[in-house]
Amino acid sequence: MIIGIDDTDSNEGMCTTYLGALLLDELQAYGTVETRPLLIRLNPTIPYKTRGNAAVAMKLKTDCPEKVIAHVVSRIEEFARIECEKTNPGAVFIPEKAYEKLKPVLRNFLEKAVKEVIEIEEAKSLISESGVPSKGFKNGRGLIGALAACGAMLNLEEWDHTFEYLAYRQKEKWGTPRKIEKESFFEADRNTYPDTWDTVDLKNRLVVCVPHSADPVLFGIRGKNPAVVTKAVSLIRAEPIERFAIYRTNQGTDMHLISAESIAEIRDMHSYTLEGTVSAVPETIHGGHVIFPIQDGDGNEIDCAAFEPTKNFRLLIRKLRPGDRIVVSGSVNSRTFNIEKIEIKKLAPLYREENPVCPTCGKHMKSSGxxxxxxxxxxxxxATSKILCETNRNLTEGLYEVPPCARRHLAKPLVREQKSDIEIHPAR
Ligand SMILES: [Zn+2]
Incomplete structure (x- = not known):
């Protein structure tokens, strides 16, 4: 049986991955867990999402599916923040005999849940047509992520993945300040980077893998395999934990990105890679956000933004000039492209006026008034007029990204990039 769960958290607390970790331990009483649990991030631009927009899936070999379903449902009722307006939990239970039939259907559903906007009705009709057991609470929006996570489990070889080691706090500590030794996280990073990433942000001197909210997560270490995240955790010194789980996840894979051919096809609440030409000098607006327009071959324009939380990334964006050829990756909301990554493909030459040079001695002439x-x-x-000189752009072509402290869950960090024909500048 594959169990998918989504939308049990709220902005104030809980975390669907905690429920997943708890169930993973408890369900051993009803059967055998078959493969690593999954943590699946869905479309990050959905406005009604809860904090992280994460769903989980696990696979269990069991002889008593009814008992499993009853146990999962009772744990959701106990732990989910059902009182929160935005929290609409959902769980689906796919019996083994339905795997074959649902595999292609749910593969498409997963793709759509990460890239597009799915209505609850679509999830509900898929469930009723296939006849799989499910349980939706309130409006049942969580059924969308629950189905998508099951789709990921049925199609493990079809998607790029990374791992996250999630450590959970003892229950009586939830909501209190976390006790961690900051320096140990920097040490863990030094010993395991680039096979782990986003543990700390060196430039901004921040520990970024420890949340600040009241949820049960103590920290989450992201990396390329279970062994290396476990090694990193062995170097961390922090308060005792209640339990942990290592999830296989679509985090850090760019699974949300759609390749856009032109600006005309770009819609809000979707994420893209888009090539274009910078069409005006970037402007810093109120709040410290940096905005500039890009143009495509059809002459259409869209605003791109490096928002204030992207910190030092904005220094790079401010150096862009009209005529620069770029490829941006990121999410679009309110017709604004929120940059996660940028490839500077071709810098436009930039000229500055200077006094003319004397043909005899080679020195710059002086103005005669x-x-x-x-x-x-x-x-x-x-000489009669000034001359134009090409100036140094103080910027090099290549791939750049926002710092770890501003990373979106799904954005693929540049340390994972394999491209060899381009200079890569991972942010640390
Ligand atoms: Zn001279």
Whole structure:
């Protein structure tokens, strides 16, 4: 049986991955867990999502599916923040005999749940048509993520993946300040980067893998395999934990990105990679956000933004100039492209006016007064106007990204990038 669960958290607390970890331990009483649990991130632009927009799936070999379903449902009732307006939990239970039939259907559903906007009705009709047991609470929106996570479990080889080691706090500590030794996280990073990432943000001197909310997570270490995240955790010194789980996840894979051919096809609440030409000098607006327009071959324009939380990334964006050829990756909301990553493909030459150079001695001439041209003091040579000189852009072509402290869950960090034909600048 495959169990998918989604939308049990709220902005104030809980975390669907905690419920997953708890069930993973408890369900051993009813059968054998078959493969690693999954943590699946869905479309990050959905406005009614709860905090992390994460769903979980697990696979269990069991002889008593009814008992499993009853246990999962009772745990959701106990732990989910059902009182929260935005929390609408859902769980689905796919029996083994339905795997074959649902595999292609749920593969498409997963793709759509990560890239597109799915209505609850679509999830509900899929469930009723296939006849799989499910349990939706309130409006049942969580059924969408629950189905998508099951789709990921049925199609494990079809999607790129990373791992996250999630450590959970003892229950009586939830909501209190976390006790961690900051320096140990930097040490863990030094010993395991680049096979782990986003543990700390070196430039901004921040531990980024420890949340600040009241949820049960103490920290989450992201990396390329279970062994390396476990090694990183062995170097961390922090308060005792209640339990942990290592999830296989679509985090850090760019699974949300749609390749856009033109600006005309771009819609809000979707994420894209888009090539274009910078069409005006970036502007810093109120709040410290940096905004600039890009244009495609059809002459259409869209605003791109490096928002204030992207910190030092904005320094790079401010150096862009009209004519620069770029590829941006990120999410679109309110017709604004929120940049997660940028490839600077071709820098436009930039010119500056300078006084003309004397053909005899090679020194710059001096102005002879307003509208009087220029003259070399030493040789007496003259010229009428200034000349244009190409200036150093102080920026190099290549791939850049927002710092770890501003990373979206699904965005693929540049340390994972395999491209060899381009200079890669991972943020640390
Ligand atoms: Zn001269």
């Amino acid at each position: 307003q509208n009087q041209g220029f003259r070399c003091k030493k040789c007496g040579t003259q």
